[in-house]
Amino acid sequence: MALLEKLTPGSGSFDNREKIQNQAVSQTFHSAVNFVNHQYAKGCEHIDESTTVCDNDILKSLAFSQMLDRRCSIRKPHTSTCNWILETDAYKHWLQQSTGIFWLKGKPGAGKSTIMRFLYNRLRGECRRSPEKGIALEFFFCARGGELQRIPLGMLRALLNQLFRQDPTARQCIREQYEEKSSAFGYGERTWTWQPQELEVLLQDAIVTAAQTQPVTIFIDALDEAGAQFLSGLANYINQLTTAAKICISCRHYPTPPYIPGVEVRVENHNSGDIATFVNDRLKIGYLTEADSPDSMIWEDLKADLTKLAAGNFQWTDxxxxxxxTKIAEGESPEEVRRCLQIVPDKLGDTYRRILQNVIRQEDYSQTFLLFQWLCLAQRPLSVTEMRYALAAKDMVKSPHRIRCHETASFVKSDERMKRRVNAVSGGLAEVVQLLDGDKERQIVQFIHPSVNHFLLTEGLNLLSKLAGDGKELLAHQTSATEFTSNDTVQRCHSNLYRCCLNYLLSEETPIRTELGQVPGGSELDVRCKSSPWHEYATRFLFKHAEEAAKYRVEELDQGIWL
Structure with missing residues (x-):
């Protein structure tokens, strides 16, 4: 305060010593201020004559702490793997275009994220060596990560952050938007946040601007992990970006995004060679056993079987x-080692558990539970047509009058629609495949990998029974949501399947085949089997399911059946 009083006009006269001292203080003060301003301006750009916005502040406003975590956590691909994607016609075609979408689809655990990291790193390296290649942006969704890792807002902020750093021509529109918000809220500590709607417009404008001077390529991994509530709108928005950019998207087969034109590759149809390479490199039998071991050929056969058992699931293989x-090195027999192949590793179990809890819709849990019971416990694989009747049979006792299976509200009237329902109701854990049956091909429903079946039998069905029982009936004949234990789950499920078969046969007035296969009227059963494929299964395996259910005392089986 004393210094200010001395420098105030009219405060009195100064002798020479005071003037010199005051000038020195003044020069020191202003030099310090000028130095700070100069250092601040080094990282800043001028928007107009009166306002300066620091680029570093813009980047901070867009960045978030977990922005790079998912991509950085993905391990480097195994040696000599992933190169097959570069040779596919779909990828080559997309690479030659200036805009458009390349879909990389696959089952859970197929290795989609590893391939996306491989493609992104490859293109980013090319862009650095050859500027004419343009710029590469990325965002890897992660359902297990923080909030911004699994919602569109995080993607928008991350892409704008990268675009601002990599393309000078796109910076101006971002600076202007930042300046407008900063001006409205007052400069200083930022108290406002970016909103999704404004960032959608800003990113689209910035990409269009950047694309006028160089190619823009965007990689978006695990689109399905953005959540079903965002999937439709996000996919449509990404499609709008393709007017100026080339976009590579990876996702599971379910949840299914809206149809967007583009080229597509299914990972599990191409990665068997990579899996074989990985198995051969990691299982060096000569190092794990004696050179003259009598089991050497058996171990080599096991390696081939591992590749086949993987069925495109790289995560299971890894x-x-x-x-x-470890088991081979510890001297365990081939038979003991093969038994361990039925084990579901913890990380893979976590993946399946998340699908049951977070991907499958709550309103589908009851039907999901029944579908998985049929897939786990049916005495033979069911065709798509048979599954339509199997899932509808449980609803036949809900009506006060006798109705046939195809008259129930839940009956799916076509195989094509049933295929879509299998994908949705299973959360992508089941699929429809072609199976050669004699000289004919049948379309059957099965799990995407044997480990899904093992997971469900050990804990998944028990979990689903609880999820389906949350304010809902487990099945039509159950009066309450019974909590299954690990010991009785399978038997109770057989009871449910027995009921489905019985409901169907009684409602359809079908004569039941005797032990010798004879029925009153001779060929009446054969006629009915031709009219409805479900007759054959229901009559043949009704008592088999009852026998399995009887191994555990199930109260429902002791009750009378009233029709």
């Missing part, structure tokens, strides 16, 4: 191979 290697 988790099971170290376990197999």
């Amino acid at each position: 988790l099971i191979v170290p376990l197999v290697g």
